[in-house]
Amino acid sequence: MIVLRRAVILLVTTAVASLVVFALLAVLPGDPAQVALGVNATPELLAKARHEFGTDRPLPVQYADWLGGLLSGDLGRSYVTGEPIAPRLLDRFEVTLWLVGTAMVIAALVAVPLGAFAAVRHRRTSGVLVSAASQLGAAVPGFLAGILLVEVFAVHLRLLPSGGWTPPNADFGAFLRGLVLPALSLGLVQAAVLTRYVRSAVLDVLRADYLRTARAKGLGPVRALVRHGLRNAAVPVVTVLGLQLATLLVGAVIIERVFVVPGLGSLLLDAVGTRDLVVVQDVVMLLVVAVLLVNFLVDVLYAVLDPKLRRA
Amino acid sequence: MRSLVLGGALVGLIVLAALLSFLWTPYDPTLVDAALRLRGVDWAHWLGTDRFGRDVASQLMVGARTTLYVGLVAVGVAALVGTPLGLLAASGPRWLGELVARVNDLVLAFPALLLAIMLGAGFGASTGTAMIAIGVATVPSFARVARAAAMQVLTTEYVLAARSAGRRPLAISVRHVLPNVAGLLIVQSSVSFGIAVLAEAALSFLGLGTQPPTPSWGRMLQESQELLAVQPRLVVVPGVAIALAVLGFSLLGDGLRDRLDPRLKGVGDAGR
Amino acid sequence: MLAVDRLGVRAGELDLVTEVSFTVSAGERVGLIGESGSGKSLTATALLGLLPEELTASGSVRVAGVEHELVGAPERLLTKLRGSRLAMVFQEPMTALNPAMRVIDQVAEAREVHHPGRDRVLVEADALRLLEQVRLPEVATLARAYPHQLSGGQRQRVLLAMALANDPDVLVCDEPTTALDVTVQAQLLELILAGVAERGAALLFITHDLAVVATVCERVLVMYGGRVVEAGPVREVLTEPRHHYTRGLLDASDLESTDEHGRLHAIPGTVPAAGEFPSGCVFRTRCGRADEQCADLPPWTGVPDHGHACWHPVGGDS
Amino acid sequence: MIVAEELSRSYRRPRSTPFGPRPQVRALHEVSFEVVAGQRFGVVGESGSGKSTLVRLLAGLDSPSSGAVRFDGQLVSGRRQRDLDFLRSRLQVVFQDPMGSLDPRMRVADIIAEPLVAQRIPGRAERVAEVLAAVGLPASAADRYPHQFSGGQRQRICLARALAPRPQVLIADEPVSALDVSVRAQVLNLLSDLVDRYSLTLVFVSHDLSVVRHVCDTVAVLKSGQLVELGAVEQVYRRPRHPYTRQLVRAVPTLRGALAGITAADLTP
Amino acid sequence: CSAGSTAYSSPSAATITIGFSAEPANLDFTSTDGAAIPQALLYNVYQGLVRLDAQGKVVPLLAKSWTLSEDRRTYDFQLRDDATFTNGAHFTAEDVKFSINRVKTAWTVSTKASMDVVDHVDAVAPDHARVVLSKPSNNWLFAMAGRVGAMFTPTGTADLRTTPIGTGPYQLDRFNRGDSLVLKANPRYWGPKPTFGTVVLKYFADPTALNNALLSNGIDVISSVQTPDSLSRFETDDRFTVVQGTTTGEVVLSFNNARAPLSDKRVRQALTYAIDRRALLATAWAGKGLLIGSMVPPSDPWYEDLSNRYPYDPDRARELLAQAGQPHPVLRLRVPNLPYAVDSAQVIRSDLAKVGVTANIEELDFPAVWLKEVFSGHDYDMSIVAHVEPHDLATFGNPNYYWGYRNPRVGALLAQADAGTPEQQVSGLRQVASTISEDAAADWLFLLPNLVVAKAGITGLARDQVSDSFDLSNLGRAS
Ligand SMILES: Nc1ncnc2c1ncn2[C@@H]1O[C@H](COP(=O)(O)OP(=O)(O)OP(=O)(O)O)[C@@H](O)[C@H]1O
Ligand SMILES: Nc1ncnc2c1ncn2[C@@H]1O[C@H](COP(=O)(O)OP(=O)(O)OP(=O)(O)O)[C@@H](O)[C@H]1O
């Protein structure tokens, strides 16, 4: 029932989102035909192009056409390339997923131990230093981190490429090398943010009665924290992770640009620039669905982590 | 406490710089002078000049204005829209709560950046469009925090007591719920403020924010990005300013949270 | 079995518990009573070395058969002793159990910690047996439940099962029944008593309910303002209290005796906040009998386990 | 004065299985009784037996699933909040948790004045001073915040607030359960005094039969939402008829009993 | 997955990677505007009958030679007989006929207009094509050297957006959208084999990323440095060679001649006096580039240095404004959101402020909004755009063009120049250039420089960029 309800909510939200997206794009000034044809496009040519694109039809028809396509799995054709959008969208999405996924893994790998450390040592200098560093790290704009990383590791040390993307199946080594810097720029800033949440979650857990119970059983402080604390601390942390993941899916644009990564964000930016409206609509829908899915996953994870939320 | 002081000092410094810039800046921050371009740090130009020969220190001061302005308006609007929405969702009928939650989901899922791009493409990128995009994106976090906190307050016995005293729902919202969620909302504001500063910088970096010649820290970064190797100062100065502003707001938020935590407050002056 | 000498707990400059001394021998049941804020829980947690990190303990706590002094003992030693020789049941059944772990696993863990490497099946069987011992109803299903699926009384039983898991020599119960209904409380008290009797354990039972302490314990310590103000056999202390605080508590808890206006006897005033107790006799600000002499710290009269600290004891000087 | 007619209230719990029905909890089931003016009516029962639910229904803070509540012949149940003004001024409630029922961000004076403000009763300042004095709090208390008081003092503030609009009926939901024995005595004394002085009708809810016995003249015993016994308090206490009541009476440890040799085993059935 | 590339795979001797800033939207320049497609494909994949040489002169390509009739209307082209399309089709006069006619029928971009003058095409013999114009036109032959002159085969136009089929030295290997375009040598190519078997054209939306790619060894050549301030990094590093030349890109401060107050010549002149173009060039383009003063780059034979027609003279500017009765005009400077335009706009705003003119900068989303508002809608006072197309001087003869410039004399001169002999063309266009300069029809801020940076040892890079193409065929590596 809950799954069903969720699915219905997901569907309705997506439908509303599609309408919102379409409406917003409809009022976006700029004519795709004119952009495609460029300067000195004659009225006849423009009309021809509009007809070809289908942008001369009434908006409801266009919307119905697009939505109908979506429902039958047809994402339409790009105005600019004339090609079907779906394969390209998936390619770009894959790139973004790699990037964001790696960044989140980096963030979690850095933040969980550091945050726990800062919480356990919150009265000692080392703990205070870690939390101060995380405060500072969270304040650095991601793109600045990206620019600096490129300057150091690519331009000066020439250890890693300054940008570009190689698909993993083409050359895995090159893929990894290309992934390091953008994933780090995204991941480190997120790690700093996450560290603060992990710290406060672990601090809460450290004060919890059940941790004292665990200690009273004869568990050492570290063992008690690991066996009883972390799982409970995970609930608020998962919320933040979910939010971060959602934000990054959408927000990796700048990093994609700094590192010339052909992800979803740069596709979106280009498509808006060229008024490739169907592509824009599809990208946004994909993002909306992805974000809603992430939320859904977070809910599922909650239930896994917190038996109180498991209603079975 | 320490974070309150440190955060307050940082934010205060920025506010001061912004206020002072209305009255005085070392130079006109928009005055282009080819003869002065890319001057290093000296007595005349404390932070040197940029590609256009404009005084960096003056730009920094006026840029603080933009930063604060965007933050204030975006967060202010988000708080003004999000808070009543959250309160309504908490105290109103169930379907309303559900609706607000779903709309929240939607706004969260809708790329704020896209909104900025579209607004920029549609109405011309400006501080205003950046502000709206950031503000809209910030509404859900306020609505959510307000709703969760209000739901908690509404289950307390003092709300029950107020009802039995004869208070109407609206009066309860205003007299009991709002004051008791205000602390959290203030913290939320300061956190959002930091996020807004970063967002404005990012949008300006993409050319979707503040328009020239108005200085903005993000724009300063963007305009001098290519000079990182040649004149790192031009990147470092606005970069550090942004980081300090965000840090300041987040410290202030932490400090306020501690300050407004009744548990911490209670210990100090209990029993008198 | 347990010997506590001049135990103190400080928060920075503030004395929260001062010079608490008592002993509990094997099989003995000692109660610790006092109003809220008198320092009972701090004393108990200090025994196990589980004070929050901002507090520091001083003085001496010794357990029979352990060379080392427990106050300031290395964490490793304490870890070894906790759960095996010293066990504790906490007040709040709602929060004292890990919400994300099945009940049986939490009980099993208590055994596993001190019997590492035992067969998982055996450990679970032990845990089930323990849960049966504390008479958890429908053990077969409830053992696999999560804490939130249990009632308060059931949770408290689980906590007791965990505390009894390794047949501790010393069991400390910090208000284990305060949050429970009277009927459930009665059952739980019986279980605790049965548990310690079976194991010959020393019991330190903390409560603010005089009736409960009278039901459970043989000896009692009365605490106020972080100090033990009176100690002795239950019957004696609760029938012929020497300290005016004990007297006040007794009168106030008796709902059947009233004064001439049909009013209950109440101790005037309220318990001061930590650090605001007066110097000298801690009770003198609320004591009808207080005079200038009470500004000096009253000496302990009697033996450590039986005596009082009052300049003007009830029923004249001893 | 107050009449409960076959009061029932059930709550819906969230579903436990994905497609199953939403289970209903019968918090109160067909409870009927009458409280006459001047009576001290006690309600006892274990945790979850429906005591607080009953209080909310009597005070018109919640609507019954079925049945009715009448106050002085007027229907309380099923009315809209704004039509309950007649009740608000004449019936007041004191809640269990003395901290939780005080808004931490309001000054004591504002807290006490709240019913006066809500019901537009004039002469606030004087009335606040009056009731503060009546519950034995200094006038200076008015400017302070709840967290600056001890538990017993907070319960006095709650009492002051309840008394402010000069009610005829006072409902107290476990007013001393959260307090120490010593403070409990103070508050119970005060409550008795006030009931006498203002000739209040008292509905007193508690899980502790001995407290009810001390305060009330009539007692109703609730178990799992049902009224299992109703009668004069002494009679119920001494000769409980329902097995549950018997169990309840028996399980209460008493000092006298303990000293007389009653052990823990004797308390349990 | 196909979004990806060979980027950064170890550069082999037979491969060269060149960084560009603008990515083609697709590969069909017959239906999609923009410089990126011909830049990649013209002369490399597609070839025309003629081409522009390094000096901008029209020289033979698929045509071995040609003759022009007395009345300057009939061109007879002798075609190569050894050229083949990459789909195997042989290049013949039929293809010439097909291609030129196709411009009229199938092309949708504006440049197709340059074929309007063609009356008809005859395939006289497989190696002989005749083109008859409806009136004499010098511009036509010039246009034939550009994208409209590209030769297609009827069997090779099925999917121009993804599958270009031409006769050039290279053919498409892969197009990794968002990343790169990979060309490989055409095995059937009629001409000399290019040095590099594979050319990767890699696209960087961000100019700094483009620089970094070369600095970090990710690419071999930067086709055009967009951040001239960073050029010093390459100039001082002997790992790199820097080529500096000219382009056909005039950065123009356009005036809306059709609307007050800029319809007043004095106001336009005043603005032109008020702007310190030397300083502007120094600020906006690090001093690289050339001050030109009119719409003609030095690679055109009719080039004259007119940059001193309106020297920087703020006093004169104020005077003129006063004379025009517009001492403090407020103008909308609506510029595309492109770095050069925004940078220049800031300098101009500052310069104009000094003479009492308020210029309010508005950044418009480029191309969509700029095209709609400024270019088509003529809703602006001033704008800044680089006009990169060759021979775009002619736009001043079009009164409907967005400058709103109407001068019948200019129209007449342009027509005569088109129809006349080469000498007449040169003198006619010189007059046009000086007339519009005199009229201050716009303010020609500067000519974009051609700034190419390559790894040391890479040869064959054109100094001046004279055509739409980035010619890959001459690239080599010094051994
Ligand atoms: N971590 C701490 N820091 C400072 N003061 C503390 C701390 N913990 C407890 N106290 C103070 O020490 C005093 C004794 O606390 P304790 O918890 O031992 O009381 P208690 O007798 O157990 O009361 P209760 O019956 O309410 O549990 C109280 O006044 C309390 O405020
Ligand atoms: N809002 C609610 N939603 C669902 N169930 C509820 C709600 N309020 C009370 N209940 C359930 O109704 C039953 C009676 O609750 P009520 O609070 O009236 O009991 P009580 O006798 O006051 O208990 P306590 O002594 O713990 O306060 C309990 O099982 C409780 O879980």
Ligand SMILES: [Mg+2]
């Ligand atoms: Mg305690």
Ligand SMILES: [Mg+2]
């Ligand atoms: Mg209740």
